[in-house]
Amino acid sequence: MEEIRCGACRRKLGEGIFTALTIKCPRCGGMNHLRAMSPPPARQGASTDGIHHDDTHHSLDRRQTPTRRPVAEQVPAP
Template sequence: MQNIRCKQCNKLLAKAIFQQLEIKCSRCGAINQRTMSPYIDGEKTHGQTADSLDRRQTKAS
């Protein structure tokens, strides 16, 4: 499963396996849209999603 966090306030919104997802954050009201789960038919595709990495997943150079 993948943790789904709000792009505005980083609140955990869901833990899910999905193809398309649209969810409204209850804290800040932002609409978050995601496509393509990292799991397709039980196989992991190395975390590839249509969204960029959040600030916790990036490493400063």
């Protein structure tokens, strides 16, 4: 939870989680307009779907087993 203080006299007005809040300070009468900060922009190249695309720690991920060649048929000698 975030501490909410008056911008003029720094009196603690409360604690909480908010998106938008307007509150009047009882000490100095100042109106305090608060809004939640937007999250920082994602890093360039960062995964947005929560799945790691760098699977180096999974040795067999995305690898296929080699195809088996059919056994050569024996051709009878003439």
